[in-house]
Amino acid sequence: MSNFELSSPQSYVNQLAQPRSLSGQFFVQFWGVRGLISTSVSNTYRYGGNTPCVEMQVGGKRLIFDGGTGLRILGKNWSQLEQNLSAYLFFTNSQANRIQGFPFFTPAFIPDNKLHIYGTAATNSASIKQCLCDQMLSPHFPYPFQVMQAELEFNNLMPGQEIKLDEITITTALINQTQRSVGYRVSWQDYSVAYITDLYQELSESEKTGICQLAAGADLLIANSTYVSPVRQYSSSEDSQYQAAVDLANIAQVKQLVISCHHPDDDDEFLDELTKKIAAVFPKTLVAHEGLNLIISQG
Template identity: 65%
Template structure:
């Protein structure tokens, strides 16, 4: 994992060869803990799909990978607390916007000394590291306690988009897929299976961004992507406005086996999302909309 830059005084990835674990479990499972974009949406008309912001867990062999730390990360943390054993996990951020990091201060396992978390992210648009962004949101007056109260071991890594991260037999390929928002897309490969997490698609994709996206989603078993939407102040769905079309077009062009659309707009109610799922499946049958608690086995 030498394609990572050291963040501050934290640990960096060593060149020491990985040793396969004898306790390795032979599976690749994806679970959705938060599926909203922009802002949490607690509402009686958002119960079926859920209202927590982005958080996806991938349990691969004996490794736990988390993608984004929206408010869904708090729910994941409560579940992990029940295990009552030391935890180690790798947390990858797509960007440092509030809906991707706002669950981190409420991630209970990070306050337990026996636990260890490896945290990855690229530089934000203001050049701040992921460590700095997480640190800043826990400063007064935004939050009552600083990041230092977290007793677990926190190792921060500065990702360089376009390079790979190696975790034993798992390869995480990265790409800058939205230059405007400085967002990173991920492709996770293990054995013969692969999942892509690309959740900052725009309706009109820059050609350079599109080339990078197609490269990391090519032929994956599962693509997790977002439907595109306009700012919340003018959010409305007009006739013929297929806001999911960008994700479907990319999935078709790249030969993706299965598509899951996540990061639903806060104004999208359950009944509307049901209709969207029907629309998407009429064009791409192996597609569905993400809901909190959804578990998918890869392969």
């Protein structure tokens, strides 16, 4: 059974986590939990304001899901580690909030490091490599992509594709046709974590089937608070913000649900109340904050 090690939002003060040993364990850490755009106002301090980035260390490998501004903080943490780092970076889509931390990811600038990068084509058919390169073009960024000295291996991902990394299996599925977003399931030994952070309420039947299969029986489901646009739809029910994630958690019979990718307007007080509301309908729920650690397996 999974052993979830928790830390509260109050304990997070933007300190770097201590590097961990990779051997024989499966753990998840949240470095960015905000959707759409980062926020730095004081009333979001406890939960954090960086855009999405989740680290998984599993089966002796380092996996990263999404490269929002939280990726910069993760890179600072990894700068404490030995050289010759190897990591796998998986993007759910190529929108700004998922890729904007990549130009600031320190390990990408260090020779002898190696990054294996996976992502689907964008809505304009641009590859993940092109999307990452384009955001570093002048006048958007002072240095071109070519200044990165790590070895970067790009992999064009097709939804439904399965990736094998030794004993780790990574399964994918199309989550949101409009945004060309994919979800991931990481399986190792008898443990699994599903990362599905582009849920919305109006899903096609094929999307529902793929999503439910991806999450089925997972030890941990990481899902988003549902929002439709950058402008909050205050006329809609507050319950709709998390209902898609709760519905999926129930249907897929997951053991633990973590809500992430919070709207930038959701302050600490709002997220405290959201935690209580969701726990009332799905007790095994956490609302993610930066610095949250979850140990899935001690090995």
